[in-house]
Amino acid sequence: MSEICLENVSFSYGKAPILQKVSFSIEKGSFNAIIGPNGGGKTTLLKLLLGLIFPDSGTVLLQNTSPKNICQKIGYVPQVAITDPFFPITLKQVVLLGQAEKAGLFSRYPKDILEKARDLIDSLGLTEHQNNPFGALSGGLKQRTLIARALISNPEFLFLDEPTASIDQENQEKIFSLIESFKGKKTILMVTHDLEEIFKNVDKVFSCQKTVTPYSPKDVCKHFAFGLYHTPLSKND
Amino acid sequence: MLSFFSALTHNPFLQMAIFSGLLASVTSGVIGSYVVIKRISFLAGSIAHSVLSGMGICLFLQFSLNMPSIKPLYGAFVSAIGSALLIGWIHRRFSQREDSVIATIWSSGMAIGVIFISLAPASQVNLLDFLFGNILWVSKADLFWLMIVDILILSMVSIFYTRFLAICFDETQCYLRKIPTTFTYLLLLSLIALSIVLLIKVMGIILLIALLTIPPTIASLFTHRLSKMMLSATLIAMGMYICGLFIAYETNFPPGATIALVAGIAYGLALCFRKKIAVRK
Numbered sequence: 337m338s339e340i341c342l343e344n345v346s347f348s349y350g351k352a353p354i355l356q357k358v359s360f361s362i363e364k365g366s367f368n369a370i371i372g373p374n375g376g377g378k379t380t381l382l383k384l385l386l387g388l389i390f391p392d393s394g395t396v397l398l399q400n401t402s403p404k405n406i407c408q409k410i411g412y413v414p415q416v417a418i419t420d421p422f423f424p425i426t427l428k429q430v431v432l433l434g435q436a437e438k439a440g441l442f443s444r445y446p447k448d449i450l451e452k453a454r455d456l457i458d459s460l461g462l463t464e465h466q467n468n469p470f471g472a473l474s475g476g477l478k479q480r481t482l483i484a485r486a487l488i489s490n491p492e493f494l495f496l497d498e499p500t501a502s503i504d505q506e507n508q509e510k511i512f513s514l515i516e517s518f519k520g521k522k523t524i525l526m527v528t529h530d531l532e533e534i535f536k537n538v539d540k541v542f543s544c545q546k547t548v549t550p551y552s553p554k555d556v557c558k559h560f561a562f563g564l565y566h567t568p569l570s571k572n573d
Numbered sequence: 574m575l576s577f578f579s580a581l582t583h584n585p586f587l588q589m590a591i592f593s594g595l596l597a598s599v600t601s602g603v604i605g606s607y608v609v610i611k612r613i614s615f616l617a618g619s620i621a622h623s624v625l626s627g628m629g630i631c632l633f634l635q636f637s638l639n640m641p642s643i644k645p646l647y648g649a650f651v652s653a654i655g656s657a658l659l660i661g662w663i664h665r666r667f668s669q670r671e672d673s674v675i676a677t678i679w680s681s682g683m684a685i686g687v688i689f690i691s692l693a694p695a696s697q698v699n700l701l702d703f704l705f706g707n708i709l710w711v712s713k714a715d716l717f718w719l720m721i722v723d724i725l726i727l728s729m730v731s732i733f734y735t736r737f738l739a740i741c742f743d744e745t746q747c748y749l750r751k752i753p754t755t756f757t758y759l760l761l762l763s764l765i766a767l768s769i770v771l772l773i774k775v776m777g778i779i780l781l782i783a784l785l786t787i788p789p790t791i792a793s794l795f796t797h798r799l800s801k802m803m804l805s806a807t808l809i810a811m812g813m814y815i816c817g818l819f820i821a822y823e824t825n826f827p828p829g830a831t832i833a834l835v836a837g838i839a840y841g842l843a844l845c846f847r848k849k850i851a852v853r854k
Contacts, residue, residue, distance in 0.1 A: 388745065407749045414745065423610055423742055424799045433742065437750045439735035469797030485746070 339364040339493075339523045340385065342548075345394035347380055354380045358394070358548045362540070367519040369534045370527045371556070372544035378527045381544055382497055385525065386412060398493065411486030411522075413496040416478045416503075421471035427481050428466040431457060434488035449488070456484040460514070476507030483514065494518060496526040500533075512537065531556060577822045587822070589716060590708035590775070594814035594832075596719040597771045600726050601784045602792075602807025604768040606799060607761060609789040611741045616664070618782045619675045620656050620762075621769045623682025625778055627652025628703055629689030636693045645703075646718075649773060653766035656682060661762045665755055706777030706829035708818070715774060722771055726764055737761055738799055775814070776829045783833035784810055791843045813839060 338361035345358040355377045362368055372378045383389045384396050387403030398406055411434075431453045432445055439445050445453075457466050460480045465473060470481060479499055486494060496515065500508040508530065516537045518524060528534065534541055534553050541551045580587050608617045627648030634640045656678055663674045690700055702710065730737070736757050739747050747754045772781035792805035817832030824831075 386745070386749065388748065408751055410749055412745065412749055414743070419743075420610075420612075422793065424793060424797050424802050425738070425742060426798065429738075429798075430742070433735075433739050433746060435750070436735050436739040436747065437752050442731055443735045443738070471797070489750075 338362060339366075339399060340525070341395075341397045341400075342384075343395045343397075345384065345391045345396055347377075347384065347389070347391050353546065355384075355391075355544075355548075356546050360542060360548050360550055362523060362525065364523055365520045366539040367516065367524045367537060368526070369538045369541045370525065370544050371529065371531070371534070371541060376545040377548075378544045379497065381548070382495060382525075382527060385495060386410060408489065409491050410493045410495060411489065411491035413479070413482045413486045413494070413499055415497050415499075415501055416475055416482065419470070419478065419482075423471055425470050426467050427462060427470050427473065427477070428453065428457065430470050430481050431462075431466075431484045431488060434485040452488050453484075456488055460484050474507075475503040476510065479503060479507070479511055480514070483511070492522060494522045494524045496524070496528075498527050498529070500528065500530055508533075577819045580822065586708065586711075587818075589711045589713070590818060590828070591815065592716055593708075593711040593719055594775050594818065595811055596716070596723050597775050597784070598788075598810035598814055599723050599807050600768040600771050601810045602788055602805075603730055603803045604726060604765055605785040605810075606789040606792070606803045606806050607737060607741060608765060609786055609793060610799070610802075611761075613765075614782065614786050615672070616660055616675055616762075617765055617769065617785060619660060619679040619682075620653055620766050621773075621778050621781055621785075622679045623656040624649045624653045624769060624773065625686025625703060626682040626689075627655075627686075629686035629693075632693045633689040646715075646770070649770045650767075652682065653770050654763055657762040657766035658759055661755075661759045665758070702777070703773070704777050704779050705827055706773070706775055706780065708775065708828050710774050719771055719774075722767055726767060729760070729764055733757065733760065776832060780829045780833040783836045784813070787836040787840050788813060791840055794843055794847045809839070 340362035342361070343359050345355060346353070347355045358381070370378050370381060380389070384391060385398070385403055387396075387407050396403060399409075403410070432439070432449065435445065435449050435452075438449055457463055460483065462477065462480060462484065465477055470478065473481065483496075483499070494515070499511055499515065503511065512530070512533045515524065515526065519537070526538075534556055538553055541553055541556050543549045543551060581591065608614055627650070628645040629648070631643045631645045631648030634643045635645070660675055660678060664671055667674065686703075687700070690703075736747070736752055739750070739752060740754060740757050740761070744754050744758075747757070768785065769781060772784055775781075776784055788810035789802060789806040791809050792802045796802050796805055813836050814832055817835040818828055820826065820835065821828040821831040
């Protein structure tokens with residue numbers, strides 16, 4: 337049984353079709369990338385997998401059930417750019433929000449959650465900045481903080497939306513290396529435009545352009561790097 | 574200058590005005606912080622203005638149909654909570670058209686209130702008191718209710734502090750953690766509505782947004798923790814209120830407008846001060 341399974345999924349915003357008859361499956365513990373042009377439906381696909389929106393037709397299943405039923409098993413890392421730079425919150429508080437439902441009166445967290453947060457902050461090299469305002473951190477630190485937030489609940493799925501967007505090369509490598517360390521332990525789905533990392537690390541690539549076409553990393557040719565995406569292959573190819 | 578401070582010792586109206594302003598500052602500092610960080614000042618303004626509809630209807634019932642037990646404040650509570658829930662629901666369902674709908678509720682709410690107030694006997698009602706506040710309004714009973722609502726709001730914030738913080742920072746994450754986002758958001762809006770009703774007496778409908786948003790905005794310039802922001806905003810609001818009331822007393826200016834002006838000037842000064850600190854660093 338596949339860990340993630342989409343069957344004939346279609347979705348439109350009003351009359352504009354975004355995804356049409358999308359079918360694919362993803363195995364447990366695999367590391368997968370989603371690539372595609374702007375407007376191709378990558379973010380919509382991610383929202384369907386998170387259970388934030390529902391398909392007009394077809395089924396989206398995670399562990400053979402609707403994503404809404406197991407959303408607590410999903411660790412989600414959004415793009416850093418969508419966070420408010422002036423929001424009054426520290427790095428440590430952001431990480432702890434990954435288990436916000438367990439906070440009690442006056443924002444007190446259980447001891448085991450506080451220990452988990454401390455361990456994650458230490459292992460991701462964030463200790464020095466844990467009491468700094470999240471908005472004042474560099475892009476790389478913010479991204480690692482959001483990854484820590486996603487990991488604190490020990491999720492089985494890890495969904496990342498362009499985790500290296502607007503981040504310098506050195507931090508990009510650190511982040512990809514970190515994500516790759518979860519290969520085999522979690523089912524990873526990452527929206528990215530970084531083809532070099534795809535060649536190195538992922539098991540499968542899904543090209544999203546209204547339909548979704550699976551490729552193995554070696555089949556992702558250099559045309560993709562120029563933003564030129566092949567027309568979707570037919571099922572017989 | 575000393576006349577204000579000497580009047581404080583023997584003028585009961587001034588004493589009650591001060592107490593009511595200090596009580597209102599607590600909720601404006603705490604709840605206003607959520608308004609600022611969630612960036613819903615426009616939404617809060619809409620709730621504030623639509624409160625006039627409930628007050629107008631109650632005034633009409635009170636005087637025209639001889640039902641003196643129906644106080645305008647009851648109508649204010651009902652219309653504030655009602656418009657908060659309606660706006661919240663529209664925000665969740667129709668986020669693409671949110672601004673237009675909020676503006677519609679803002680203007681329609683005020684229009685309903687003005688119409689019903691016009692139908693009430695003119696000698697009994699001064700519309701300007703509702704719009705700009707009147708410190709002579711505050712009675713001992715009002716102070717008691719202000720204290721009760723303050724305690725209620727502070728209790729709710731203590732219980733839901735982390736959930737409110739989570740929903741203001743990232744709603745998607747709340748959904749994934751199975752925090753009931755719609756309920757939590759509507760609860761926050763209801764607390765904002767209650768705070769607005771508290772501020773009507775001291776600032777009036779049109780100017781209360783100044784005390785609800787400016788002190789937390791100033792506090793946010795100097796702190797990066799929400800708890801400290803709330804405490805700072807409360808103290809700043811108290812300072813603004815007393816300063817504004819002092820100036821209004823000495824100059825005979827309208828108190829609500831004077832407090833709002835003090836708030837605006839304080840914000841400008843805070844921005845300059847913060848810029849100087851940044852340049853020195």
